Amino acid sequence: MGTLTTMAGRKQFDVDEALRRAMLVFWRWGYSEASIDRLTEGTGLGRGSLYGTFGDKSNLFRKSLLRYAETYHPLYEQALSGPHPNPSAVMAAFLQVSLNRIADPKVPDGCLLTISATQFPALDAEGQAMVRGMIDLLLARLAQALRAAGATEQEATELALCTLATNKSLAVLSRAGFAGKDLATVAAAAARIPTTPTSVDI
Template sequence: MVGRKQFDVDEALRHAMHVFWRWGYSEASIDRLTEGTGLGRSSLYSTFGDKSALFRKSLQRYEQTYHPLYSQALSGSHPNPSAVVAAYLQVTLNRIADPTVPDGCLVTVSATQFPALDAEGRAMVRAMIDGVRAMLEQALLAAGADEQEAAELALCALATNKSLAVLSRAGFSSEELATVAAAAARIPQDTDPATGSRVPRAAHRGRGAVRHRQKP
């Protein structure tokens, strides 16, 4: 039929997302995008707009694919903050282990190329990061962290997520990445040596400050 697209638009967008994911915005040339999607330049532009518009659509596709997985992992019942961090990072490890997608993370590689993005692209990347950070904080609060602890642990878990993405692109093994994630999940497990119970991180800081003041 005249005017009807002879290709799967959603599948083409998935492939475009993989090109941006693998190469980053700067190196995702139009030639690479046409090769990755199997579309000619005219079809690519008429369907998705220019490169910046296609990048934003790819970000939206990535968010629709992976953020629900983080939301599901974080919305369950967790016995403690450590379990929250572990559940969050397991989603990351699962994605990295998926052989059908590029290594790393589209959001992470995009964040490293902020100067190359337009204002709307930068805003989308930051909003996606902030959205996951907010989910983490809420889950940590629900698992018993106080507000300051939740904010600190969410930022630490987020940083670990980005580190895993970078290390995976550098060829670190799944075992090494799992070791990083397990170590990060142990961070909330501060305990009082006298009672064996978990102590809020703020309390640790307070005791450390007292000891510091008592030094001669």
């Protein structure tokens, strides 16, 4: 899978697998620290093959980020599709996707979109637009699901921001070595926010 082979004196490789491996390099190191040497080592490609196939580092990053979104954002879509009995359930479902990804030992800790947002100034204009666009799409989809679960327009806007902020904090805390049970506690606390004002019987 994805290994280099030689046919008729030319190196052949699986482009999709090479892109997946490049995605993992950017995910682990972030754009700034994902050097060409790390990318060639991670993908198993020489510089010529890397540049010839994917273009420069910025272009490879954008392709990797798109691959990341194509892999993980459908899981968020599935979680948000519902039906959900209340806004808390929407938030819990969304954050559970994040917890599941963080718990996967086959991928780096954190989130490629999150680490890319933290290195926003290092990205070119197209990369910045892609990062912000993906965040905005998640926010819009969250708000839509929250409204469907009974939140008002203002509540949906506020809770979508809260949920996304929690999502990003989980990614950062996981990279700092916080245990899965601690991350689950953060997610559960955030999901309780919508019901807190009405939890006292009158």
